[in-house]
Every structure is written in C-alpha cells, then in structure tokens.
Amino acid sequence: MNEILNPLHFIETFAHDGTLNTIPVGVSARHVHLTQNHIEKLFGEGYRLQLQKQLSQPGQYAAKETVMLAGPKGVIDQVRILGPARRYTQVEVSLTDAYRLGVSPPIRDSGDLAGSSPVTIIGPYGSIYVKEGLIIANRHIHMSEEEALKFRVHDGDHVFVLSQTERQVIFSGVRIRVSPNYRLEFHIDTDEANAAKLKNGDHVHFLLLNES
Amino acid sequence: MNEILNPLHFIETFAHDGTLNTIPVGVSARHVHLTQNHIEKLFGEGYRLQLQKQLSQPGQYAAKETVMLAGPKGVIDQVRILGPARRYTQVEVSLTDAYRLGVSPPIRDSGDLAGSSPVTIIGPYGSIYVKEGLIIANRHIHMSEEEALKFRVHDGDHVFVLSQTERQVIFSGVRIRVSPNYRLEFHIDTDEANAAKLKNGDHVHFLLLNES
Numbered sequence: 536m537n538e539i540l541n542p543l544h545f546i547e548t549f550a551h552d553g554t555l556n557t558i559p560v561g562v563s564a565r566h567v568h569l570t571q572n573h574i575e576k577l578f579g580e581g582y583r584l585q586l587q588k589q590l591s592q593p594g595q596y597a598a599k600e601t602v603m604l605a606g607p608k609g610v611i612d613q614v615r616i617l618g619p620a621r622r623y624t625q626v627e628v629s630l631t632d633a634y635r636l637g638v639s640p641p642i643r644d645s646g647d648l649a650g651s652s653p654v655t656i657i658g659p660y661g662s663i664y665v666k667e668g669l670i671i672a673n674r675h676i677h678m679s680e681e682e683a684l685k686f687r688v689h690d691g692d693h694v695f696v697l698s699q700t701e702r703q704v705i706f707s708g709v710r711i712r713v714s715p716n717y718r719l720e721f722h723i724d725t726d727e728a729n730a731a732k733l734k735n736g737d738h739v740h741f742l743l744l745n746e747s
Numbered sequence: 748m749n750e751i752l753n754p755l756h757f758i759e760t761f762a763h764d765g766t767l768n769t770i771p772v773g774v775s776a777r778h779v780h781l782t783q784n785h786i787e788k789l790f791g792e793g794y795r796l797q798l799q800k801q802l803s804q805p806g807q808y809a810a811k812e813t814v815m816l817a818g819p820k821g822v823i824d825q826v827r828i829l830g831p832a833r834r835y836t837q838v839e840v841s842l843t844d845a846y847r848l849g850v851s852p853p854i855r856d857s858g859d860l861a862g863s864s865p866v867t868i869i870g871p872y873g874s875i876y877v878k879e880g881l882i883i884a885n886r887h888i889h890m891s892e893e894e895a896l897k898f899r900v901h902d903g904d905h906v907f908v909l910s911q912t913e914r915q916v917i918f919s920g921v922r923i924r925v926s927p928n929y930r931l932e933f934h935i936d937t938d939e940a941n942a943a944k945l946k947n948g949d950h951v952h953f954l955l956l957n958e959s
Contacts (some may be wrong), residue, residue: 579802604883630941631843641958642913642944674914701854702886704942730916730942732854 557738561720562728571620584618606656608637642668675710677717688725695742698731769869769950773932775942783832789870796830817867820849820851855882887922910943
C-alpha cells in the first residue's frame with residue numbers, strides 16, 4: 536500500500552448525484568481506553584466511568600475522568616478517558632506526545648497492541664503499568680456499509696485523502712473501516728491535523744488512485 | 748497555487764544522471780531569531796550570543812542561549828535562539844505550540860511579519876513583548892542556483908514533495924527559496940515531521956505536477 540506509483544495520478548470522486556465526495560474530519564486528541572479492571576485500579580473498587588459528552592461514533596463517549604501518563608522522559612496530565620470500558624487497555628498519543636514521554640510507539644490500527652509501547656497510567660486512587668498498549672493511531676475512515684458502497688471501497692482498503700486547506704496535503708494509506716455502527720468520519724491525530732491545518736468538522740476530499 | 752486540479756497527476760523527477768531527485772529533510776523545532784537590541788534586553792547590555800552548534804544553512808547557528816515564550820494560555824520554556832542577530836525579531840512555533848500558548852499565528856514565509864501574532868519573550872535579564880513576530884513557518888525548500896537549474900524551478904515557485912515513509916504524505920504548496928548561500932534542504936516544522944514520520948536527514952521525493 537505504501538509503494539510509490541510513478542506517475543501518481545489521482546482523481547476526485549463524485550457521488551451519483553454529481554456532488555464531490557467529501558468526508559468530515561474528526562481530530563483525536565490523546566486519550567485512553569480502559570478495561571473495567573483497570574478503571575477500578577485507577578479510581579477505586581466498583582467505580583464506573585461518568586459520561587461527559589457523547590462522541591460522533593455511536594455509543595462512544597468522553598468520560599469526566601482523566602488520568603496522567605508517565606514515560607521515561609516525562610509526564611502528560613489530564614488525558615481524557617473514552618468510554619465505555621473495553622476488553623483491553625489502549626492509550627493513543629501523537630508522535631509529539633511520544634517524544635515528550637520518551638517512548639517510540641508503533642503506528643497501529645486500534646486493538647493491534649502486540650509489541651506496542653509500555654506506559655504508566657496514574658489515577659487518583661492508584662496507578663497501573665501496562666507492558667504494551669501505547670500506540671500512535673493509524674489514520675482511518677469510519678463508514679457505514681451504505682457509504683462503503685457509495686465510495687466503492689471495502690473494509691481494510693487503503694485510500695488517499697486530500698486536505699484542501701491552507702496547508703494542503705494528500706494523506707496516503709488511509710485505512711477504511713466499515714461497520715453498521717459507524718458514522719462517516721476521517722480520524723487523524725493532532726500532529727496530522729496541525730500539519731494540514733485541519734479542525735474538527737472540516738471536510739476532506741476522497742481521492743482514487745488511477746493506475747493508468 | 749492551492750487550487751485543486753482534477754485529476755491530480757504527479758510525476759517523480761530524475762536528474763540528468765538518471766537518479767531520482769530527492770531532498771534531505773531539516774526539521775525546525777520552535778525557535779527564536781532576535782535583533783541585537785532585543786538580545787541585550789533579554790540577556791544584558793552588550794551581550795553577544797554564544798555559538799552552540801552550526802546549522803546546515805551556511806552562517807546560521809544554534810546559540811547556547813534559550814528563552815521562555817509566554818502567551819495568554821501558557822508558556823513554553825527552553826526555546827532555542829538561532830544566531831546570528833537579525834534585523835527583526837521573529838519567533839517560529841508549530842501549531843501544537845500555538846494552541847499551548849493560546850495564540851493563532853498565521854502561516855508565513857520568514858520575514859513576512861505584518862499582522863502576525865504577539866508574544867512575550869522572557870530571558871534571564873529581562874523580558875520583551877513584541878506586538879507582531881510570532882509565525883508558523885511555511886514549509887519550503889532551500890537550494891542553490893545550480894540546484895534550481897537541476898530541479899527546473901525558480902525562487903518563489905511552489906512544488907509538491909512526497910514523503911515515502913510509514914506515514915506517506917504528499918505536501919503541496921512547498922515554496923522554493925533560491926540563494927547562492929543555501930544548501931539543499933526541505934524545511935518543515937515538528938507537526939509536519941511527526942504527521943509524516945520524517946526525521947532530520949531523511950530524504951523526500953521531489954514531484955512535478957503534470958497538467959495533462
């Protein structure tokens with residue numbers, strides 16, 4: 536997927552009604568997903584996350600609770616927990632954050648944690664050390680099955696996205712994630728958003744690579 | 748320059764000897780250029796910057812001295828001064844840094860400071876408040892006149908650059924800066940470097956847009 540094609544020949548794509556295919560942007564700030572067991576270690580026995588705000592992906596929410604992350608070179612405080620509790624604990628940071636912590640996490644899809652970086656997570660009640668669980672999230676597009684049909688892509692495909700901003704960028708290797716539960720959204724981290732000067736709710740263009 | 752062409756059709760370029768045209772990357776961390784007058788206000792009367800390390804662009808150096816930057820929402824400490832003294836004081840930060848300081852600097856070429864953001868600069872002897880001078884640097888390529896001939900570009904042109912990394916990206920609107928004093932280098936800030944997973948000394952590919 537990361538092979539160079541020479542020449543690179545992109546075309547913008549259009550929906551059946553003739554409008555340009557665009558995708559709203561969701562910028563993911565650093566955040567933490569926790570198992571219920573880890574929630575209780577950090578916040579106390581029987582503790583349940585409290586909802587602060589629903590997120591755009593159905594069922595996901597920002598919790599009221601935050602934690603501190605610690606690595607060999609530094610700490611980052613007030614890192615938001617996203618609920619609900621998950622089957623695994625996963626911490627997502629930007630590469631800027633990783634330098635601050637002093638770790639070199641791999642760029643991964645959510646849930647692919649084998650060999651990822653260790654991190655210490657500190658809550659008001661206790662702290663935990665996870666041997667692996669810290670990643671930099673691989674940029675991706677969430678979409679429903681209907682939207683996948685419209686964009687002519689499948690779950691797991693990699694596509695190109697054009698940010699038509701003051702800092703114009705074409706992102707390559709953007710992974711498609713299809714689920715009936717997903718709402719159309721291009722997820723990037725804060726480094727990617729800042730490099731392209733993209734904000735939450737901006738729209739990017741969906742490009743196909745024409746191998747002619 | 749930021750207009751979308753549809754289709755976008757890039758070609759990689761080759762030197763006369765058939766090798767691919769690539770450009771070494773220089774990542775600019777946040778830094779400060781100061782007038783001699785401001786150096787003396789921050790470090791004391793008659794103070795001269797001390798050389799810590801020569802930079803890749805001839806005559807430019809990282810000074811031993813650092814300052815603190817302060818904005819309405821936060822401070823950033825240990826920001827490196829680059830020497831020698833200049834005719835104007837200019838502070839270059841990433842968009843990540845700008846959020847931390849609480850300012851919205853424009854993306855600008857070096858020296859284009861009219862209407863840029865205010866910032867407070869704090870040294871060990873005194874502090875200064877500059878009404879304008881804080882920018883986010885526009886990505887650019889330094890090159891000599893011979894290299895401009897080789898790449899078939901002119902000073903002020905805007906070109907495309909491909910980062911052939913794990914986080915593959917095509918940067919658009921990269922400004923060409925030609926001077927006999929310049930050494931070939933693609934300058935980006937830390938957000939752009941991290942978004943593309945580029946490091947100092949990596950090489951990017953020079954692309955031409957084929958408007959066929």
